[in-house]
Every structure is written in structure tokens, then in C-alpha cells.
Amino acid sequence: MALPENRIYLASRSRRRRELLKQIGINFEILLMRETLPRPADVDETPEKGESPTDYVCRIARAKAEAGWMRVIQRGLPLKPLLVADTIVALKNRIFGKPENLAHAEEMLIALSGQTHQVLTSVAVATQDNIQACLSSTAVRLRDISQSEIRSYFTSGESSGESYNKAGAYAIQGKAAVFIMDISGSYSCVLGLPLFETAQLLGKFNIKIFS
Numbered sequence: 001m002a003l004p005e006n007r008i009y010l011a012s013r014s015r016r017r018r019e020l021l022k023q024i025g026i027n028f029e030i031l032l033m034r035e036t037l038p039r040p041a042d043v044d045e046t047p048e049k050g051e052s053p054t055d056y057v058c059r060i061a062r063a064k065a066e067a068g069w070m071r072v073i074q075r076g077l078p079l080k081p082l083l084v085a086d087t088i089v090a091l092k093n094r095i096f097g098k099p100e101n102l103a104h105a106e107e108m109l110i111a112l113s114g115q116t117h118q119v120l121t122s123v124a125v126a127t128q129d130n131i132q133a134c135l136s137s138t139a140v141r142l143r144d145i146s147q148s149e150i151r152s153y154f155t156s157g158e159s160s161g162e163s164y165n166k167a168g169a170y171a172i173q174g175k176a177a178v179f180i181m182d183i184s185g186s187y188s189c190v191l192g193l194p195l196f197e198t199a200q201l202l203g204k205f206n207i208k209i210f211s
Contacts, residue, residue: 007207008125009082011068014165016173017085020193024209026202031068031082043067045097053090053120054135061086061122061133069126081205082126087192089168091117096168105169106150112168114144116182119168119190123198125205134201136194138185140172145179153179 009031010021021028043063047056064084072082089096091112099105116139124133145153153175170176172183172190188195199209 008080008202009068009072009077011064011071011082011084014085014192016191017193020188020191020195021083021198024195024199026207026209028083031071031077047095053088053093053095053118054137056095057086057088057120057122058133058135061124062131065124065126065131065133069128069131079128081202081207083123083198083202084126085121085123085193085198087119087121087167087189089117089119091115098167099164099169102154105154105164106147108169109145109150109153110147112142112170113150114142116141117168119185121189121192121194123193123201125201127205132201132204134194134197136186136189136197138183138187138189140180140184140190141182142179143181 008026008028010018010028011031012018013032018028018030043060045060048059051059061084064086065082068082068084072079089108089112094111096108096112096117099108119138119140120135122133122135124131153170156175170179172180172187183190186194186196189197202209
């Protein structure tokens, strides 16, 4: 029996995004950007002055899609849709990306403690003559977290690595789940790939989930 054809490129190193695409039956090929680029996706991820979190995450996702498609062309790869996603945490118009180090991670979680924040994920799909994108927003409320708990979270086993590559410095699917009081919206958005919106977006490129 023939193996299923890879229908899209996924320009992401995220293991969770790979698992989520597999969950809905999408066959994909990983397109790594960092092997030849001086910075991830060749995109300046510095927020622009006065830029809202929503505008920021949508702009970055589109920019990554454009950069990814350029790599497809430059490498002479078969032309098929390329999917990227970008996730941030927003609190009162403040943008939280991935922490730079332990101190930065602790600072983020202290700020989020006892607050309701938004997790924003923008997904973009690029082809030769088209880029389309979607946005998902989920409200997450954290309980009050003591500084000793925060320090323990970042220095305990899996948590020492699970949070450093996550926007907002926590992984909802890991030990940080004990901090979460309430979630309103898409759980998969918080994981980094909102499945409802992603399926709808792929459908616009004739990539069906149940085909």
C-alpha cells in the first residue's frame, strides 16, 4: 500500500504543533528554517510602536509564511501549501513571547499570577500566489502563585525545559496545569495550533480533514 502523500509543509520546530496536525489527519513535511538562516524565519519579531497584541501576532505569522515560502522557492522544493503559526500571551496590551532566560521566565509568571490573560495564535498558509491567515484567542485565568512556587516550577524536572520554549513561560499541558483556574476558548489555541480555525483555513486550499 502506498504511503500517504505529504500535502503541506509545516514550518515549525514545535513538537506540539506536529502532534496536533497528526491528530486531525494532516500529512505534512517539516520545513526547517534555522539550518540556513541567521535568525528564525528571517523575521524581525520586535513589536512595532503602538502595535496591539492582535495586530502583532497576525503580522508575524504572515511574515513567517512569506519567509517560509521564499525558502521553498530558493531550495527548489515541490510547490505545496506551507503552514506556520505564531503564539503569544497578552496581558493588558503587553506582549509576552518566549522567555530569554530563567529570570525573564520568572518575571513573566509573576506578572500573570492571579490575572486573566489572552493566548493569541495566528495561523497562516502560503502558496505561490496567496497567503491567508486566521486568529484564535483564548482567555486563561491563573490563580495566585507564590514566588517560591514559581521558582520550584522552573527548577523542577520537566518544567525546567517545558516552559522556556513557550509564550508566557508556561506549558498548559505540563505541570503548570495546576495553576490554571479557568479557560475560555480553544484549548488547542493555547497549545499553539487552534484546530478548528486551522481546519477551516486548510479547507480554503482544498485540503480536507475527512478526505
